[in-house]
Amino acid sequence: MTFALTDEQEQIQTVLRDLLLERAQPRACFDGGPSLDGDLWSALVELGFAGLGLGDAAGGMDAGLIDQVIAAEEIGRAVAAVPFLTSTVVSGSLLTQLGDGAANELAGSLVTGQRILATALPETRSTSYPVTAESHGAEWRLRGEIPLVLGGEIADVLLVPAIADGDLALFAVESSSPAATLTELPTLDPTRRAASVVLDDVITSRIGADADIPGMLGLARMRAQVILAAEALGAASRALELATEHAKSRVQFGRPIGQFQAIKHTLADMLVDVENARSATYNAAWTFDELGADAYLDVAMAKGLATENAVSTVNRAIQIHGGMGVTWEDDLHLLLRRTKSCELFMGDPGFHLETIAAHLLDGAADAIEAQV
């Protein structure tokens, strides 16, 4: 039974926490600054984190989603402005699964930090793909408008799913292509922005021609959902720490406010919520790594519960901080911006709870026992 982290995983945690504490500059993203902490990303690339979980063929490190989760938790804690989710986890995993030469080469350039990638995953509940591809001999022309690509504003290459001859196929689009127009979109969390993309006969080539693209996009989406849960978990852990420190040091009515049960019981409930978020997130990663058939339920649970608990934890941390908690100067709004974005993006809690409810309530009635 292993319901604990391995020594190597604890090492990832320590290395990243120290590095991010020293180097992350999320405030540089505000007031017109860029949404990429370039120096920090270079440092992470140097240490191999850009290739975490991407395997040998791409020059990365073999690792599971659980290892990526541990890294994402630290990134969330520091509200670091790095494209670990969009470039490494989503785009990198897609490419290495495709496993052909072109895909590995592209993934390799991501691992070395030469390029940053983003993937135009369809929006939650969308029923169609907005891009179509037409073949012209060996090359393809892509047309369409994608309203929101997370991390698209800093991407050198976009992975774009498009309908080609009635099937879903995957294409790599250079964002510098003259026929591609990327417009940066301001976001609630300026450390993580997005772009809208217009493709007007972009000439490109297809990657992973024989692969099951819908299936792989589904897996990429699940990975992203667990990583969003992990980032939210990290940010919530930080908020709990800040609120606990504040409750110990802030004196009112002649005693630390943490002695009042209104405050200490709130903090106790926050700890329970954070630990539950951790259980849900790690569990989803473990199950996903073991290719469990019901992994989608564990992912729904992680994304729904962990992000919801995280947002509510940060909100209570703000309340405990009183007036300072709502100032620009205090870091809590950074944590709130990140956790709330993690909660909303790729299915809000209600959406994921409904996934679980459908499994429990709409299947064959005789299977209830096996479901619960």
Added chain:
Amino acid sequence: MTQEIYSEEDERFRQEIRDWLAKNLPDGWGTKDFRLSRDPLERNQWLRGWQKKMAEDRWVGIHWPEEYGGRNATLTQQVLYHTEMVRSRAPRPIGFRGLNMTGPTLIVHGTPAQRERFLERIRLAEDIWCTGFSEPDAGSDLANLRTRGEIDGDELVINGRKIWTSAAQTGDWLYTLVRTDSSGDKHDGITCVMIPLSSEGLEIWPIRRNTGSAEFNEITFENVRVPLENVIGQIGGGWHVARTSLAHEHYTLFIPSQLQFSRTLEDVIRLARSTKDADGRPRSELPWLRERIARLWITTKLVHINGMRNIAKVVDSGVPGPEGAIMKLFGQEEEKKLYELALDVAGERGILDRGAAIAPDRGKWGFGYLGSRAATIGGGTSEMQRNTIAERILGLPHDP
């Protein structure tokens, strides 16, 4: 969930208990063909016999050391044991308080003579133990207890009252705390003592609960005399002894409670699917119920994962931490929600009680709803768990 891969030795252990249960559970067990008697005394006799049978093959108190009839079972083996017990729906040993509390306390603090006298009888269900901690004026503030124990020669003379003792009518012994000295700090001067429930001057007064049934009792002591050899540990050292026994409430006991929770949720899901509103629509289609059902499903998973994480931590550090309070707080709050949901799923007909022919599930949910109000009170209120978490995990200052 996750990486539950067991060693060959553990798999053998699992097979052993599984085979034993298959061979020894009565015919028709777990089906409608087998029903335990509704008569409390007959039921009690049967359950004592079942525990004795388990004990004879060393299948109770498996966490006890081998020299006292246990198996010195590892935490992993305890997890497997509880899982198999629940899977086969085998009855929980009726003497679980003795097995989980009195026994382990005697093993740590008892004299050789006390161990000789009590341990085997606990295992064989020859003595069923009850516990008496709370008093009318000592609930969350347990150390405020006032039941007096005066030393008179080689006897302790006890006067006072205890409250909320379960199963006292059918039990044999009481494991309790009395005040032998009130001159110093309230935590000093408390003594841990074992009292036969048949003692002269001891009376048991059933307390009727909000459900109408009476599982709890008040116990009064009027010059009850027990020999000093019934004291566990030092005279005046009872607070320390009690803390160890409460810490022995076992890390693996979340498994039976989690599975019980899952089974109740299964019943709720069946109810939601089979109950139709007047318009003919199953209540399982109502969005506000769907969300709550999904949330409680998540709870069943979290209780399991949290429990396993806690075990991993105990294995790693060797000592129980305050994390138990996290599990307790979450588990007991969620148990209330489960019964709230059940009654809400029943809808308008949820107002019907047992005896009404059209009551959903024969009206059992009202009983559960009322009964589960105790979940956040008994065994340490949620407020006390929050204090433990805040003070011992987060390091916040103690209450004034």
